[in-house]
Amino acid sequence: MNKLIERIKVAARKEKPDSASLGFGQYFTDYMFVMDYEEGRGWHDPRITPYEPFTIDPSASVFHYGQAVFEGLKAYRAEDGRVLMFRPDQNIKRLNKSCRRMSMPPLDEELALEALIQLVELEKNWIPREEGTSLYIRPFVIATEPSLGVRPSKKYKFMVVLTPVGSYYGDQLKPIRIYVEDEYVRAVSGGVGDVKTSGNYAASLQAQQKAEELGYDQVLWLDGVEKKYAEEVGSMNIFFIINGEAVTPALNGSILGGITRASVIELLKSWGMRVREERISIDDIYQAAKRGEVSEVFGTGTAAVISPVGALHIHGETIEFHNGLIGEVSERLYETITNIQRGKEQDSFRWVTEI
Ligand SMILES: *Cc1c(COP(=O)(O)O)cnc(C)c1O
Helix, strand or coil, X not given: CHHHCEECCCCCCCCXXXXXXXXXXXXXXXXXXXXXXECCCEEEEEEEEECCCCCCCCCEHHHHHCCEEECCEEEEECCCCCEEEEXXXXXXXXXXXXXXXXXXXXXXXXXXXXXXXXXXXXXXXXXXXXXXXXXXXXXXXXXXXECCCCCCXXXXXXXXXXXXXXXXXCCCCCCEEEEEECCCCCCCCXXXXXXXXXXXXXXXXXXXXXXXXCCCXXXXXXCCCCCCXXXXXXXXXXXXXXXXXXXXXXXXXXXXCCHHHHHHHHHHHHCCXXXXXXXXXXXXXXXXXXXXXXXXXXXXXXXXXXXXXXEEEECCEEEECHHHCCCHHHHHHHHHHHHHHCCCCCCCCCCEEEC
């Protein structure tokens, strides 16, 4: 497999940024992975090349009709120096699911995984070591055929770029405030809400801006038909702890199936907690919260892992959870998952790939 990926060397490596000023997705490493697709020829020329701008035709179909899908995962540096990735096979599988839904050619999953591994191996000195930091991996596929015909493109590029990212929270898990969005919707059943396609994000920005203007951090989306059932948050899935049981919206075709979500469900069950995946109306959440039955709310996603929710704005009212502090379940999940990711805790679920 190694030989399949061609390498073109950079003239000089860049200076690495200071770990304290990383933020998210601001600095990119020295190399990227690229592979091309052409109808009749398939995917070809996998290569690791210097990270740099590339030319693309103005009429490339990605600019006009939006065939674009992506993934996001992280590589971590363990205390003993090992380089670890969290469930990368799941991201590749989901990338292919996204490709199929957007009429884009799926990738050879083994080769795509090998591409991630070789690129991260080459760039491992870019993985920051401080608590909470990591190397974020962004694989994506775009349609590159220069044609304005409305049909699937006949040419594509699969690329992977890497960016060292800072701690999402600083030192402390900080609860976020969420605005339950009852005007705009993110996705509908039968649409593309259950795949990671770029347009979903473009469509979400206006509601996100509105939430920020109103003093909230993120939006909780409701279903696209009745605007009644909880779906997910920005780029996270959502969990409620109600009367000691975990409740999360069932994957109904318009919710993105998060890998963190799936991992949290497995962990909670292994701890003997009941987990219900079902349709949950925001009214029921409101009523349960009013009765004091909702002890914790949290989001799950690769970027933050676990993001405790301190407040939800529902029906013109802001309801606080856990006194705006972090709940025990959220904290235990965060500790357990981040410890597994960094090789500090036994990987009993075999989630970690060592490079
Ligand atoms: C990526 C994403 C998530 C979280 O998925 P993870 O695999 O846990 O990172 C949730 N919702 C949306 C809309 C997403 O794009």
